[in-house]
Amino acid sequence: MDIPYTIQERPDTGLYNAKVGIWLFLASEVMLFGALFSTYIVLRVGSFNWMPGRDFDLNIPIGTFNTAVLILSSMTMVMAWAALKIPNFTMFNLKIDHFDWFRIFLGLTILCGLIFLGVKSFEYYGKFHHHHFPETHTFYAIYFTLTGLHALHVFGGMVVNAYLFGRGACTALVTVALTILYMAIFGPMHDTATGGGAAFIAGAAWLGIFGLPLGIFFLAVLIWKNNNSAEMWKSNPERLTNRVEVSGLFWHFVDLVWIFLFPVLYLL
Amino acid sequence: MDTITKEQPHHDAKDAHHDPMPFWRKYIFATDHKVIGYQYMFTAFFFLLFGFGLVMLMRWQLAYPGRPLPVLGKLIASVLGDSSMPGGIMVPEFYNALGAMHGTIMIFLGIVPLAFAAFGNFVIPLQIGSPDMVFPKINAASYWSYFVGGVVMLASFWAPGGAAQSGWTSYTPLAVIAPTGQTLWIIGMVFLITSSLLGAINFISTIIQCRAPGMTWMRLPYFVWAQLMTSFLLVLAFPPLEAAGIMQLMDRLAGTSFFLPEGLVVAAKSNVIAGYARSGGGTSLLWQHLFWFLGHPEVYVLILPAMGIVAEVIAANARRPIWGYRALVFSTLTIGFLSFIVWAHHMYMTGMGSRISVFFQTTTVLISVPSVLLLTCLILSLWGGSIRFTSSMLFAVGFLPMFGIGGLTGLPLAFNAIDLFLHDTYYVIGHFHYVVAPGTIFALFAGLYHWYPKATGRKMNESLGKLHFWGSFVCMNCIFAPMMIQGMQGVSRRLYDGGATYLLAEPTLHWNIFMSMAAWTLALFQIPFLINFIVSMKLGEKASDNPWEATTLEWSTATPPPHGNWPTLPTVYRTAYEYSVPGAARDFTPQTQPQE
16 A cells, blocks of 8 residues: 555645655754754853954855855745746746756756855865864854854755756766865875875876766766656656655755854854 | 555464565565564664663672672673773773763663654554555664664774763763763764654654544544654754754864863863863853753653553553543643753753743743643543553553652752752652653553564463563662662762762662662563563464454554555544443444444
8 A cells, every 4th residue: 555645735734745744854954053053142142252253254245145146046946846836837938848947947056056065165265274273263163063064954955956857967966075075085184194195196187187087978978868857757747846845945944044144154 | 565455364474465575675674664663673672671781780880889790790891891890890981981871872772762763663653544654765764873873872882982971961071071982972873863853754744644534633542642742852852962962073073162161171080180272162051951952852752652652551451441531632742842941950050040940940840730640641541440450551550650759759859949959869860760760661561562462463471471560560669769768868870889988878878789689680570571572472372453452543454464554544433542432332442433
């Protein structure tokens, strides 16, 4: 016997199962970030000489830009869902299919996520460059903890969206992330070790010359060919639409957390 | 799944699953809620025994401080190295690790997985008439996350400096500067929190979405209500601990000072003064607030599923409806709400201010009202019943006074003036163990004896069950009642020698050997249970689909229930406990029987 209401809504609750699940998960996420925001308040109120974020070298224009990027991504996320949900969806009178609109908007959402994380890494790099670490000051401690945890959530949302874009895109995203993580962790290590620097550079060059084009080729093939969503769109369109809605709810939540984070850390 | 849409005849344990699923799909990476329930049960039982073993070691040190433990001591020293029990004599750090890990393992790896996850997984879909949990794969992920958390916790015994030593509460700043075991403790906790979160979301979604046709909210068995409230507590209370864990991890690894006050100086073991020059501005109280924000709802996570099990067992064995079903339900909801605003009663001694203490004292006294209502309803349910004293009923009835003692001894602790004296003494240990050990664990045994026939098709042996009950009942009281006496004498709970070098403890010191003997005897009385549990699977008396003549839905399906639970979804026509209805044909009317 199949589990009821996986796709259709239950009449008395008006919800399908996954929607109940994601809202409960978001409730727990509210408690998680709520605890960290409470920590921020307790630390700030209990401090004799709190230095707000704007007195450190937090860059408000960059933060504003990132806020705009995330809000834009929330909009494209809704459009991706609408493209699947609204019958005969199209824009600008273009003769583009539902599903292609969906992939365009979802692709834009993922792109916005990438831009956000890129800008965030740039900001982190600046902090580290000026020797500002979590241990430097309690403000930086809460700054790195909150933004780091938020960035993890952004990445999580991107992985799910990439999976909905097509399984290949998900694999590509995770592969690239693991590579960057590897470089970030082992790069500096090799650099400082005696004689390790040369070996690391040689390895990186080897990877760059042969690995990178090959990798990009394979990733492109993966993204193009491995498209489970297109299959589901044909066999079970409602299920795909629901998945996009659930993923979208999480994405909006992540966006919302940032909308609180930005003024609290950068402006107040 | 589709194989069971055929009408199925009576089942034997062997051919319950018609699908030719390979062993590893069916039992290892299972998605069937019943199998995941069994997985949880076996793993949690292992951890319960393991955690009990840890405290039996501690009791040796408390009864005979500084004396080498024969045979076993040398064995432990050879496995864990000289930082544990060199020559069989326990070192203080190892004693602390045993204490911290006993608490952690019993609560997060033993009772919660057994009471919440194992019973919840097995019973909830059967009682609400659902073919499975709504998210079977997430359910499996929940178990495996729990498993990994357990492995990390066990592995931490081999970490340099031993397992976590800062108590199950991991109070800062000590926990921040403790050896590596504490880091593993946090990582293990993150896995356990994830597991509980996934499980709880699954349970709530299942109860909301998958109730069978006709199963309205007020027709739900009380057990389901209890699990629903427990799930909400887990969803909302665990994340703050996760946040606190992340911050403690940052303190330990990234050099932040969320929980370290400015200019902290700590005398290290070698008497070298180590100054902790960190970024400053942290506060240890913050950890306590975040920890107890989980910690107190957690108490109700431990007790509510037990209440649910006891209600089921009492209704089926007293042959009459639960007294005050609605009162039970609304008390449970009230407890759930109030449990979020009582946490700081664990912190009267921290100097957080008397006004805050007064607030939390008030809410704590308030929460005792619905708790007493629960107990009263269950006791009144026995009134006028024709009680069958099966093993499960003995445990359920035994639960009532034990939980009563545990609850009533908690009242003095709620008042901050009295708590100043009793705080951190053995009185507190006695109090909460009465709630959790002879309380919750008895309820768990009641549940095991009760649902065993549904899971295996055979009953457990009654004589061995009664031996198990009476032995455990006497021993439990012999362990925990003397703790109250010691506590009122003022003996601190954290003394490595049990108070031998503590003048104040002198008049009550002789209880230590008595309590230790009782603890070891308690272990002996678990042997009949283990034998009974294993042997009855093959040799127990065969049970019908409804051996206890109970009304709830799980007894209306085949035994053991097949994958998917029912050939077609059952329809519910009546409330959960229609026992001894005047004019009815039998003294029980199943929920699936249509109204006349």
